[in-house]
Amino acid sequence: MLKQVIQQFNMNVLSINEVEDSHSSTVYKCNLLNGENVFLKIPYTKLKCQREMVAYEILRDRVSIPKMLDYWPGDKECPGAFLLSELKGQPLSKKDSSTVAFQVGILHASMHQIQPPTTIQLTGIQDEFPDWSNFVERQFYSFAEDVKQVLDEGLYRQAIEKFENMKRQLPPSDGPSFIHMDFRPANIIVDGDKVSGVIDFESVRFGSTEIDFTKLYRDFLSSNFSLYQSYKEGYNSIRPLIDLEVVLPFYQFTDAFNSIGWCKRRGIEKNASFLKENLLILKKALL
Known part of the structure; x- marks a missing residue:
């Protein structure tokens, strides 16, 4: 499949390396003969391809993201592929x-400032906000x-x-907003003291912002109070931040629960460390 995608994009490749920590797509970093670095992304499903495609259209010129250099709609064996520019830097x-x-x-x-557009057909990207509580419930019980x-x-x-008890205590939802659903350090690229942008849009939705802070808090903000404070100041300079202390316990719990289910689906042995991490979070929440 990789060879076929390279041929589709007519690439002159010097070297190829698979990118680690990509869970819903196969991603390759390609060094071209002209010295340029680009990324090949092959989502696992056609739906994820559609989401990614529309997300690039929605976010372009509004949020810093890679440039889509080319797109192949795929065939019976491949759901589709993207050729993307490189954001300079390393993961947060x-x-x-x-x-x-x-x-x-x-x-x-x-x-989160971006609301559902009226001029673009949202192929693959659902607006879950009008029925947010049921969306959260469906996600939970699907795992x-x-x-x-x-x-x-x-x-x-x-x-x-x-x-069931925690869900009843949630405040009114904040939105409708464009939510990443996987906003974690691996998907945020930093070059020195400058944020280059954000990547990976195969899970995006329109919905409530409250679900979108969990992974960033777990893997970055919780490590240092000054980082947390600076993040909140930056966020509030654009739009009011909801009271995270009220919603984070619920979404930390549900994220851990759903992640345990994800590990079971994707293979417990292969994801043993991630499973252990989420079991600890879940047990701590229950105790």
């Missing part, structure tokens, strides 16, 4: 500065059968009860 890390955290806040809020095979019966039953 806990070692990055408060200056960077401030810019991450601006970037995130700039996405429940997988989680049931991992947790003991008592812990599983306790998790279901906690979900």
Whole structure:
């Protein structure tokens, strides 16, 4: 498939390396004969391809993202492929500065400022906001059968009860907004003290912003209070930030639950460390 995609894009490739930490697509970093670096992205499904395609149209000139250099709609074997420019830098890390955290806040809020467009057909990108509570519930219970095979019966039953109790206490939803759904350090590119932009849009929706902070908090903001404060200042400079202390416990819990189900689907042995991490989060929430 890779060879076929390279031929479709008529690329003169010097070297190819598969990008790690890409969970919903196969991504390759390609060094071309002219010295340029580009990325080949092959989403796992046609739906993810459609979401990515529309997201580039929605975000272009509004949020810093890679340029789409070319697109192939695929065939019976391949759902489609993107040829993307390189955002200079490395994935966001806990070692990055408060200056960077401030810019991450601006970037995130700039996405959340975007509302469902009236001029673009939202092929593949659903507007879940009008029925947000049911969307969250559908996501949770879609993973429940997988989680049931991992947790003991008592812990599983306790998790279901906690979900129902916490869901009833949520504040009114904030939106409708463009939400990334996988806004985590691996998808935020930083070059020195400058945020280059955000990548990976195969999971995007329009919905409530409250779901979009969990992974960033888990993997970056929770590590350092000054980073958290700078992020909030950056976000608030674009739009008001909701009270994260109210919604984070619920979404941290549901994200851990759903991630356990994801690990079961994708292979427990292959994702053992991620499974262990989320089991700890879930058990801590339940205790």
